Amino acid sequence: MGKSALLSAWLLRREAADAVVPHHFIRRGEYDWDDPAKLVGSLVAQIELRFPDQREPEADARMHPAARLEATLRRVSENELIPRGERLIVLIDGLDEYDPPADVPGRDPLAAFLPRALPRGVSLLCASRPRHPYVDMLAARGAVQLDLDDEQAFAADNAATVRAFWEQAAPELGLDAQFIAEAVACAGGNLQHAAMLRQHLAGLPPAQRRIEVIPRGLAASLASAWERVATDPVIVDGLGILCAARGRSRSTS
Numbered sequence: 001m002g003k004s005a006l007l008s009a010w011l012l013r014r015e016a017a018d019a020v021v022p023h024h025f026i027r028r029g030e031y032d033w034d035d036p037a038k039l040v041g042s043l044v045a046q047i048e049l050r051f052p053d054q055r056e057p058e059a060d061a062r063m064h065p066a067a068r069l070e071a072t073l074r075r076v077s078e079n080e081l082i083p084r085g086e087r088l089i090v091l092i093d094g095l096d097e098y099d100p101p102a103d104v105p106g107r108d109p110l111a112a113f114l115p116r117a118l119p120r121g122v123s124l125l126c127a128s129r130p131r132h133p134y135v136d137m138l139a140a141r142g143a144v145q146l147d148l149d150d151e152q153a154f155a156a157d158n159a160a161t162v163r164a165f166w167e168q169a170a171p172e173l174g175l176d177a178q179f180i181a182e183a184v185a186c187a188g189g190n191l192q193h194a195a196m197l198r199q200h201l202a203g204l205p206p207a208q209r210r211i212e213v214i215p216r217g218l219a220a221s222l223a224s225a226w227e228r229v230a231t232d233p234v235i236v237d238g239l240g241i242l243c244a245a246r247g248r249s250r251s252t253s
Contacts, residue, residue: 003127007093014089022046026094034098036113040065043090044072050088051080070115073122081121088122095128095138108137116141158189165194173198174206179214186216193218196225 004025014021022043027033044056054076060068073088081088092114100109118124128134130147139145166180175183187193193215201209215221230236 004093007091007125007127011091020046020050021089021091022050023091024093026092026097028094028097028099036065036098039092039113040069043069043092047072047076047088047090051076054079065113066111066115069113070117070119073115074119077119077121081119086121089125090122091125093127095126095134096132098134110134110137114141155189158191159184159187162187162189162191162194165191165198169194169198173201173209175201175209179209179211182211183214186214188217190218193221196221200225200228 011021011023023046024039024042025033026039032038041061048055054072056068056072060071063071073090076088080086095110098109098112100112114124124143126138126143128138135145163180163184166175166183170176170180183194183197187197197214201213204213215224
């Protein structure tokens with residue numbers, strides 16, 4: 001949860017420090033952002049902006065996307081990174097939103113755009129859902145995994161993040177330190193719990209923003225949200241229309 005937000009925040013900090021980070025955010029079905037050729041083309045163009053002396057040969061642009069990216073990275077590594085002792089980080093978000101064409105053989109769909117190996121000085125920072133099969137494929141390539149769902153490893157950091165969220169949001173809603181402490185405890189380190197609770201409280205009169213309304217845990221928060229919307233006639237009618245439309249779409253396809 002929140003992996004894209006983390007990468008976006010990290011990218012903004014790097015850019016604020018005048019660092020150039022070639023990046024691409026894969027989004028299924030949006031503007032060909034999940035097309036391997038265009039993904040690699042975007043990264044190559046950004047890499048060339050950082051290293052203008054390492055322009056891509058015209059022949060390389062006709063290579064397989066993964067081979068093209070590997071050739072660019074190798075050229076930059078040999079001519080720029082190694083001589084200067086520098087690093088290049090390439091960011092790709094949303095690996096789990098890439099769907100390989102059904103007629104393309106191969107066990108590793110990421111080979112459509114990711115090089116098999118990275119040259120010296122180059123690091124690849126990616127994000128995917130933790131239980132997606134691509135994670136195992138990345139591990140087989142030697143990737144180091146940071147599991148944001150590892151409660152033990154990140155428990156203190158997650159709790160601190162939720163506390164920071166409430167310390168900023170509480171004054172806007174007129175909530176005191178006792179409410180913050182209870183909200184942090186009930187969230188269990190889950191930022192989605194905090195965000196949902198804040199949204200709910202913002203729609204309540206100040207007198208109803210009490211500790212008693214805080215659900216304990218994300219599951220309870222989702223159940224509470226569903227109870228609030230399940231009796232709303234507008235929402236019920238809207239869900240009915242969506243279900244009918246989906247059923248009609250399946251019957252005509």
